[in-house]
Amino acid sequence: MTTLHSTSTSSRPIPNPAKSLITKLNMGTGTVVGVIFALATYYALKPIPDDPGFYNQQNKALLASMFAWSIGFLIGIGAFIGPFRWLIGKDLTAEEQLYLAGDGQGIKRYFKYCTDHKVVGIQYLVGVMAMLGVGGTMAMMIRTSLAVPGGHFIGATIYNSLVGLHGITMIVAMIIVATGPFGNYIMPIMIGARDMAFPRLNALSWWVLFTAIPVLCSAWFLGGIPTGWTAYAPLSIQAGPGMNAFLATIIIFAVSTAVAGMNITATVVAMRAKGMKWNRVPIFVIGATMSVALAIPAFPTFMLAMVQTATDRVFNTGFYDANVGGSGWLYAHLFWIMGHPEVYVILLPGIAILMEITPVFVRKPLFSFNAAVLGFAGIAGLSVLVWAHHMYISGWTPTLNGPFMVTTEMISVPTGLIFLVLLGTVWRGKPWMKLPMLGMFAVIWNFLIGGITGIYLSDVPADNYLHGSMYVTAHFHYTLMGAALTGAVAGLAYWFPKMTGRMLNERAGYISFWFTQVGFQILFLGMFIAGAEGQPRRVVSFAAMYKYQNMISTFGAYLVGIGFIVLLWAVVHSWRRGVIAPKNPWGAKTLEWTVPYPVPLENFDELPVITTDPYGYGKGN
Amino acid sequence: MESAKVETSSSKRLISALVFVVLGVAVVGTVGFTLHALSADPQAPLHATKSSETIVVDGKTYPKASVTMGVYADSAQAAEDGYTLNKKDYVQYGPSTHLILPAHTYVTMTIHAYDGGEELNNPYFGKVVGTVGGTINVDGVDINAVAPDKVQHTWTLHGIPSTSQDPLFVNVPLPHVDEGEDGFLPTNDPGTHNKGHTVVFSFITGGAGEYVWNCEYPCGDGSYAKFGAAMSAYGYMSGKVTVK
Numbered sequence: 001m002t003t004l005h006s007t008s009t010s011s012r013p014i015p016n017p018a019k020s021l022i023t024k025l026n027m028g029t030g031t032v033v034g035v036i037f038a039l040a041t042y043y044a045l046k047p048i049p050d051d052p053g054f055y056n057q058q059n060k061a062l063l064a065s066m067f068a069w070s071i072g073f074l075i076g077i078g079a080f081i082g083p084f085r086w087l088i089g090k091d092l093t094a095e096e097q098l099y100l101a102g103d104g105q106g107i108k109r110y111f112k113y114c115t116d117h118k119v120v121g122i123q124y125l126v127g128v129m130a131m132l133g134v135g136g137t138m139a140m141m142i143r144t145s146l147a148v149p150g151g152h153f154i155g156a157t158i159y160n161s162l163v164g165l166h167g168i169t170m171i172v173a174m175i176i177v178a179t180g181p182f183g184n185y186i187m188p189i190m191i192g193a194r195d196m197a198f199p200r201l202n203a204l205s206w207w208v209l210f211t212a213i214p215v216l217c218s219a220w221f222l223g224g225i226p227t228g229w230t231a232y233a234p235l236s237i238q239a240g241p242g243m244n245a246f247l248a249t250i251i252i253f254a255v256s257t258a259v260a261g262m263n264i265t266a267t268v269v270a271m272r273a274k275g276m277k278w279n280r281v282p283i284f285v286i287g288a289t290m291s292v293a294l295a296i297p298a299f300p301t302f303m304l305a306m307v308q309t310a311t312d313r314v315f316n317t318g319f320y321d322a323n324v325g326g327s328g329w330l331y332a333h334l335f336w337i338m339g340h341p342e343v344y345v346i347l348l349p350g351i352a353i354l355m356e357i358t359p360v361f362v363r364k365p366l367f368s369f370n371a372a373v374l375g376f377a378g379i380a381g382l383s384v385l386v387w388a389h390h391m392y393i394s395g396w397t398p399t400l401n402g403p404f405m406v407t408t409e410m411i412s413v414p415t416g417l418i419f420l421v422l423l424g425t426v427w428r429g430k431p432w433m434k435l436p437m438l439g440m441f442a443v444i445w446n447f448l449i450g451g452i453t454g455i456y457l458s459d460v461p462a463d464n465y466l467h468g469s470m471y472v473t474a475h476f477h478y479t480l481m482g483a484a485l486t487g488a489v490a491g492l493a494y495w496f497p498k499m500t501g502r503m504l505n506e507r508a509g510y511i512s513f514w515f516t517q518v519g520f521q522i523l524f525l526g527m528f529i530a531g532a533e534g535q536p537r538r539v540v541s542f543a544a545m546y547k548y549q550n551m552i553s554t555f556g557a558y559l560v561g562i563g564f565i566v567l568l569w570a571v572v573h574s575w576r577r578g579v580i581a582p583k584n585p586w587g588a589k590t591l592e593w594t595v596p597y598p599v600p601l602e603n604f605d606e607l608p609v610i611t612t613d614p615y616g617y618g619k620g621n
Numbered sequence: 622m623e624s625a626k627v628e629t630s631s632s633k634r635l636i637s638a639l640v641f642v643v644l645g646v647a648v649v650g651t652v653g654f655t656l657h658a659l660s661a662d663p664q665a666p667l668h669a670t671k672s673s674e675t676i677v678v679d680g681k682t683y684p685k686a687s688v689t690m691g692v693y694a695d696s697a698q699a700a701e702d703g704y705t706l707n708k709k710d711y712v713q714y715g716p717s718t719h720l721i722l723p724a725h726t727y728v729t730m731t732i733h734a735y736d737g738g739e740e741l742n743n744p745y746f747g748k749v750v751g752t753v754g755g756t757i758n759v760d761g762v763d764i765n766a767v768a769p770d771k772v773q774h775t776w777t778l779h780g781i782p783s784t785s786q787d788p789l790f791v792n793v794p795l796p797h798v799d800e801g802e803d804g805f806l807p808t809n810d811p812g813t814h815n816k817g818h819t820v821v822f823s824f825i826t827g828g829a830g831e832y833v834w835n836c837e838y839p840c841g842d843g844s845y846a847k848f849g850a851a852m853s854a855y856g857y858m859s860g861k862v863t864v865k
């Protein structure tokens with residue numbers, strides 16, 4: 001990207017943090033205050049006797065203490081010091097602000113309420129990897145149990161819990177897998193900004209999310225989540241105390257995404273470098289922004305669905321209880337009005353990463369930036385009009401099945417544009433087959449299968465048969481894992497040098513790539529066949545006729561598991577001892593490659609001025 | 622500090638990667654075996670007592686076996702019959718809900734049932750299905766159904782759709798203990814045995830296989846539709862049957 005330089009703006013004050021409270025707060029103090037809050041709330045509410053109108057006293061005490069934990073942690077880590085100081089008229093000094101940004105604090109700042117977007121990006125990256133690791137381990141347990149008919153390696157009760165926990169852990173991880181690490185670390189630099197629009201909100205979004213992790217883990221010790229990740233009512237209302245952890249997790253998570261979504265949107269709208277008109281914004285930034293902009297209206301309905309489940313459980317409000325005038329359909333609607341847009345919230349950044357990568361590795365401009373933006377916009381727009389394709393079989397207004405089928409199938413049109421852009425960019429190019437580029441080819445293949453099987457599912461008569469089967473499970477794994485996760489891993493390989501200063505080990509990356517991708521095809525091929533033959537999803541036992549399909553699946557799953565362990569090794573090893581990366585190892589033209597590693601606190605000495613789009617390969621600059 | 626470290630030698634790297642993979646597999650494996658151990662059935666199975674007698678049914682001769690269980694309103698009641706395994710104070714079957722029955726055998730089961738009851742969700746489960754003669758014997762009287770609003774629990778045995786094992790479906794509704802019969806509902810005075818009902822029935826097992834059984838009368842605690850507590854925890858109102 002061609003840049004001119006505007007005059008320097010910052011003459012930094014010398015860091016000399018005031019000996020104020022903020023220097024003493026960190027994850028540890030947050031945990032202590034959080035636990036105290038939680039215990040105090042639990043024991044304060046526990047003795048209140050059951051009211052006949054209430055379902056369960058335990059639900060009330062547990063839920064309240066989970067929220068208390070979250071709030072207590074945030075207080076303890078100092079999340080509210082800024083607003084509080086402002087409120088009492090003693091706003092943070094410049095030095096304190098600088099301290100909050102983690103200036104000169106080395107590794108410690110990763111455990112603090114740190115406003116530097118690069119720190120938040122790394123926090124997200126590590127958090128996401130941990131979540132994927134836990135979710136992946138659960139997947140291995142599930143597949144082991146399903147290796148043979150009636151195998152029951154894991155008992156039925158634990159199996160049910162695992163399926164729900166695996167689902168929600170992975171969905172949460174996938175929602176943040178790209179926008180968390182790369183949206184925070186890379187994106188502000190990409191648009192030539194010194195930080196996010198609201199650095200404190202940025203830190204808040206991460207630490208709020210962080211408080212949801214122990215809450216979700218507590219589900220395990222409270223009897224698990226026996227409902228699957230969709231938590232349909234009335235199942236969720238009958239379920240044991242572990243369900244409270246699910247509700248609290250989602251409510252806390254929704255707060256985090258709302259904060260993050262506003263922040264990212266505001267940053268991209270308001271903080272772009274001089275001269276970066278909308279048609280000069282890197283496509284990853286467009287994709288990530290559309291994704292969070294889609295999440296902003298979608299997630300509140302999820303939160304509302306959970307709040308109502310919680311009040312049904314605690315106060316017997318009966319929103320979803322048909323016995324007292326509620327409706328289970330209400331839940332399904334609220335859930336899927338979030339749920340379907342959410343799958344594109346996950347997908348868009350993954351695809352956008354590939355669009356960012358591909359021009360760099362074929363040394364050609366992105367094939368039609370406008371088509372790409374149109375594709376994203378079309379998908380985002382249509383995705384809010386298709387939710388009832390998850391409810392064809394529920395009996396809700398069958399006359400609307402037809403229209404929902406049409407809107408769903410219409411999504412293939414903007415999706416087609418996306419494919420065209422990617423294929424057009426590599427067309428007649430000579431791809432430089434580095435790790436990030438491999439990911440792009442894998443995603444083309446995987447998303448093709450995911451999308452086409454999606455069209456079968458959106459066909460009402462076909463879905464009559466396929467709904468609730470392993471076919472659905474295989475479909476959405478092709479899209480979520482095959483496309484979105486593979487895209488994110490490609491992004492990790494691509495931006496690893498900028499985020500860690502070192503190259504990701506290429507050989508281990510290849511080995512991991514082939515293990516995961518080949519294993520993935522085997523895993524879900526078996527599952528597609530079993531599903532097409534009618535094997536129900538989420539069920540611990542299956543009939544003998546599905547024996548071989550499941551054995552194949554489990555075998556594939558183990559390959560995937562090994563592939564991801566190798567990837568983890570590559571990340572850990574390369575982070576510590578990898579080859580030191582040059583400033584711009586891929587010869588890319590976006591702004592993040594113009595800054596050195598470690599990236600200075602305020603990213604740019606002089607803010608860049610943009611005069612062209614970032615894909616001007618072969619145009620002589 | 623950064624520049625001091627360069628890429629390690631390739632053999633060292635290979636070893637580190639291999640060790641890492643082995644460790645990773647070991648961690649996942651440990652989680653797996655821990656969960657496997659956690660999912661083991663905590664109760665000792667209840668073996669049917671085989672007898673030397675045989676019986677002829679529809680022209681075929683079968684060996685005989687028998688097994689006895691109880692249904693209790695709470696754990697104190699169960700304790701009076703020496704059944705103290707289950708931790709929670711739920712309505713429960715005992716002494717174990719995992720039965721082991723001999724294959725191709727005429728099994729006679731006796732259930733002492735001490736609980737009250739309300740109405741079945743699905744009246745179908747008020748009918749007797751799958752027993753020899755299609756009847757059960759309640760306190761000396763043969764019947765083939767219990768009114769859906771007079772059932773305390775059911776013992777409903779069915780196959781899991783996992784193998785090609787012989788089908789085995791048995792549904793036995795247990796008539797409730799009425800307030801009038803002994804002056805109090807068992808739940809009003811926990812720990813006191815009322816005289817209850819003695820239900821006797823027989824069925825014929827097929828070849829070896831794994832089956833599950835559960836109660837089809839939602840009898841869990843006050844949470845939604847009474848499917849909580851005892852109904853959603855294994856070993857109280859549900860169990861398995863191993864035929865071998």
Ligand code: HEM
Nearest residue numbers: 343347389390451454455457458463467468472476479480
């Ligand atoms: C051309 C694109 C797509 C079409 C036409 C499509 C269609 C469908 C339909 C009709 C179902 C409901 C099936 C059923 O439950 O019976 C479904 C399920 C699902 N799809 Fe897609 N889909 C598409 C792309 C995607 C993408 C891109 C993602 C994620 C990134 C995704 C994730 C899911 C998930 C998570 C479910 C299952 C949710 C559940 O029941 O647990 N789909 N899809």
Ligand SMILES: [Cu+2]
Nearest residue numbers: 339340389390
């Ligand atoms: Cu959908």
Ligand SMILES: [Cu+2]
Nearest residue numbers: 774836840858
């Ligand atoms: Cu029962």
